Amino acid sequence: GGIITQTPKFLIGQEGQKLTLKCQQNFNHDTMYWYRQDSGKGLRLIYYSITENDLQKGDLSEGYDASREKKSSFSLTVTSAQKNEMAVFLCASSTGGENTLYFGAGTRLSVL
């Protein structure tokens, strides 16, 4: 089996700050994803990467940048944190296409 590690687990930022979230996977999966979850609700896709060096925008990419540094890692940057923003950012990986997504435990973001 494999594991997805997200760092940090908790992130507190200031309004307007640029914040970076990191994700590592050891499944050797090609495809990686970043989703946002608000208040225990559904997941919204921010960015995904089909393979190393690829980046695709999801439905919620405005205000975010992403970087697929290598096959095993995928980073997400909040370009300008919004005041009172609270959400959980979930990283996932899969072998691609319609296959099962494996999720990390998430990074909880709070903006003061």
Place this chain on the structure above:
Amino acid sequence: QQKVQQSPESLIVPEGAMTSLNCTFSDSASQYFAWYRQHSGKAPKALMSIFSNGEKEEGRFTIHLNKASLHFSLHIRDSQPSDSALYLCASSNMGYKLTFGTGTSLLVDP
């Protein structure tokens, strides 16, 4: 843009009851349909998935898919307190973009 909606938003059932969760999707070209479960504070985990119209059973869990009505559902037989969680449905048109629903929060009352 694919829209995926779930109902109900929340549900309380007694232990041992049958639980039914619903999901509607907007893209008639969707080919892949899945359910994920997320216990409080944990990562979502895949439960089961289906590609073709009809039903698929795995243990106490059954998926029904009706593409013509843009609807699929999850049924949990003999619901247990450990089934209490947020249930997320998801669909895609066989691309890489998996769209999730709004979630149903299930509480199984012992």
